Amino acid sequence: MNPNPTILIIEDEPPLQKFLRLTLSTQGYNVLEAARGDDGLKQAPTAKPDVIILDLGLPDMDGVEVTRRLREWSAVPIIIISARGKEQDKVAALDAGADDYLTKPFSVGELLARLRVAFRHASAANPQTGDPIFQVGGLRVDLSRREVTIDGKAIHLTPNEFRLLSVLVKNAGKVLTHRQLLREVWGPQSNEETHYLRVYMNQLRQKLESDSARPIYLLTESGVGYRLVSEI
C-alpha cells in the first residue's frame, strides 16, 4: 500500500462532505471528492483511489447504480454510507458489489475501523508483483529485501554502505555528484564531507569488486562523483 492511501468520497451534502474530508485527512489519508455520481465515476479511473466511500442518496443517480458501474472495471473496495437502513437497501447495495454498508448516523471510530479493513482487502488483492531487483554482471541488489549478492554469495552491508549503494542503484547508469550522494546518505547539511564518500565507496568496493583498484561496477568520475554501471 502507498504510504498515503487515497480515498474518493462521493457525497453531496456539504456538512458531511466537510466532516469526512477533515476526519480522513487528519488520519493522513489523501482525500478526493465528488458531489455527484457521474463526477465520481469520471474521477475514479484516473485517480485510482484505494477505497471509495459512497453515499447512496445522490442527486443525479442512484448509489447502487454507481456501484454497479464501478464494478464493471474495478475491484476497488466500496464503503456505502446511507440514511436508508432497510434490509433490502443493504442487500441491493452489497449484491451490486459494495463491500460494506454503514447506516447514518455512524460513529467515526467505526468508519475508520471499516476503512482499515477495506485497505487490508485492497492490498491483499494487489499482491506485490515481485520485488524490483537490480542486476548487472554478478551483482544483484534487492532493495526491498535489503539483500545484496555478488556471484550468488550474500554480502553483508552496514546501514551507511547500504544507503549509499541504494542511491547508486536507483540512479544506475547516471553520474551522481559528491554533493548529491552526501545529501542522500548523510542528510542535507553534510555537503562538504567528501571524505566520507571516499571511505564508504572504498568499503563498498572492497566488498563488491573482485579487484577494488580496478572496479567494474562502481566507477569514479574524477572531479564529479561516482556512477554505478547499468550494463556490462
Added chain:
Amino acid sequence: MNPNPTILIIEDEPPLQKFLRLTLSTQGYNVLEAARGDDGLKQAPTAKPDVIILDLGLPDMDGVEVTRRLREWSAVPIIIISARGKEQDKVAALDAGADDYLTKPFSVGELLARLRVAFRHASAANPQTGDPIFQVGGLRVDLSRREVTIDGKAIHLTPNEFRLLSVLVKNAGKVLTHRQLLREVWGPQSNEETHYLRVYMNQLRQKLESDSARPIYLLTESGVGYRLVSEI
C-alpha cells in the same frame, strides 16, 4: 470457489446455533459448528472453511482473541456477530482482523448479503498454498497449530515469543525493522522499546539456536532489525 462453500460457525447459544445451521444449509452452504473458541481454532486448520462466522461472547475465550489467533496463519474472511454494539467493541474486533461485524439482532437477508461479500473476497484472494508450515534447516514452525520444533524436538514458546517468531516467519528472508516488529507484536504505540526486542530475540535464540552467540536462523542486521533466514 467450491460449488458448496463451507462455513464454520463458532457460536455457543443453541437456539442461534440451530437457526444459523438451518438458514445456511438451506442456502446450499456446507455448515460446520463449534461451540467454543478453542474448538473453533482446532477445526479451522483441517476443515479450511471458506468463511467463519464468529460470536464474540464465547464461554471459554474472547472472540477478539479467537480472531487474532486465526489471523496468525489464515486470511479466511471472519464475520463477527455480537450482542455488544459499542464502537470500541467493533473497532477492537475489526482491527484484530475481522472483516465484518453484525450486531444482534440482525436480519437474515443482511447476513446472507454480507456472507456473499465475504465469499467474493475469499475467491478473489490467492489460492490456498497448502498448510501454512514454515521449514528451514532443522527449524519447523506450524503457525496454525502453534507448534515449533527444532530437529524434531518440540519447543515451548511463551505468547510473546511465538508472536515475534510468527511475524518473522510470515516475512521469512526479509529484514524486518525494529519498528515493524514492535508494532506487530506489542502494538502500534510501542515504537521505541527496542529493548524488548533484544530480550525476546535473545530468548528465542536460546531456545532455537544451538549456539545463540552464532545464530544460523535468527540473524541480526545491525542498525536495522532482524531477519529469519528463508533458506540455508
Added chain:
DNA sequence: TGGAATCTTGATGAAATCTTGATACCCCCG
C-alpha cells in the same frame, strides 16, 4: 490464595559501525 510462568525493566560488557586523521597513490600539466 499461592505458586509458577511470563513480562518488564535496569545494568553491564561486547560487538559493530561510524568518524576522523594520516599517508600513499595516480594522472595531468607545465
Added chain:
DNA sequence: CGGGGGTATCAAGATTTCATCAAGATTCCA
C-alpha cells in the same frame, strides 16, 4: 621531472547498537 589536485587506503578511537543476565512486577491458573 616535479608539483598539485583529486583520489584511494589504512587504522585507531569514539560512538552507537547489541547480547546477556537477573531482579522485581505482573499475570495466569489451579
